[in-house]
Amino acid sequence: MRGATQSAEFRLPRRRLAERLAQAGVRDGRVLAAVEAVPRHRLVPAELRTRAYQDASLPIGDGQTISAPSMVAVMSQALELSGNETVLEVGTGSGYQAAILAQLAARVISIERLPGLAARARRSLDGMGITNVVVHLGDGTQGRPADAPFDAIAVTAGGPQVPEPLLDQLGPEGRLVGPFGARGAQELLRYRRSATGALRCESLGSCRFVDLIGTHGFDR
Numbered sequence: 368m369r370g371a372t373q374s375a376e377f378r379l380p381r382r383r384l385a386e387r388l389a390q391a392g393v394r395d396g397r398v399l400a401a402v403e404a405v406p407r408h409r410l411v412p413a414e415l416r417t418r419a420y421q422d423a424s425l426p427i428g429d430g431q432t433i434s435a436p437s438m439v440a441v442m443s444q445a446l447e448l449s450g451n452e453t454v455l456e457v458g459t460g461s462g463y464q465a466a467i468l469a470q471l472a473a474r475v476i477s478i479e480r481l482p483g484l485a486a487r488a489r490r491s492l493d494g495m496g497i498t499n500v501v502v503h504l505g506d507g508t509q510g511r512p513a514d515a516p517f518d519a520i521a522v523t524a525g526g527p528q529v530p531e532p533l534l535d536q537l538g539p540e541g542r543l544v545g546p547f548g549a550r551g552a553q554e555l556l557r558y559r560r561s562a563t564g565a566l567r568c569e570s571l572g573s574c575r576f577v578d579l580i581g582t583h584g585f586d587r
């Protein structure tokens with residue numbers, strides 16, 4: 368794993384999880400290697416550790432969840448990362464998606480609105496020796512103009528529609544994936560900016576995420 372020796376604990380369950388995701392249709396070998404490398408058991412509450420390598424979302428406190436590995440894999444694959452990118456993540460949560468993206472891109476800038484989760488994720492990422500992720504506290508629906516443009520953006524909470532500032536901060540040929548639609552029932556959308564600046568959008572299927580709350584999200 369980038370910046371850390373691979374955790375020996377739960378190595379077999381982690382490999383099995385990567386194999387199951389491959390069988391379920393995840394094609395990007397770098398994404399599968401990242402799933403096999405990142406110790407998800409260190410990002411879930413201690414009493415749920417034995418379930419860390421099931422393909423399920425799990426509660427992480429503050430009413431939030433760590434996304435299911437298959438969803439993290441599908442979103443990561445949809446960003447089509449090759450290793451040189453600067454990626455923005457909205458919704459750090461446990462830090463799992465950020466840790467996966469850290470294996471796939473050069474730099475990850477992740478924003479979390481809840482102070483407790485942001486602090487814990489930062490500690491977890493440090494503990495794993497991941498040095499190419501920066502966690503910021505704030506409203507991610509406004510993006511991070513200071514660090515824009517981004518090659519790729521992952522929104523990991525469900526909003527009514529894609530936040531305009533994020534599209535504005537997406538660079539040429541950039542990709543944005545995120546769940547948008549009604550509360551509790553969204554569609555996973557991928558936006559792609561062409562070299563000339565035009566935007567295309569496609570649906571990758573239905574999904575269910577916790578709420579994206581902010582200026583360009585839900586009110587509360």
Ligand code: SAH
Nearest residue numbers: 433458460461464479480507523579580581
């Ligand atoms: N990527 C996370 C998923 C966490 S769930 C993981 O892998 O664990 C979504 C997270 O988005 C929650 O922690 C929630 O607090 C956060 N969130 C919701 N609205 C936000 C906003 N406007 N800006 C930043 N984070 C937000």
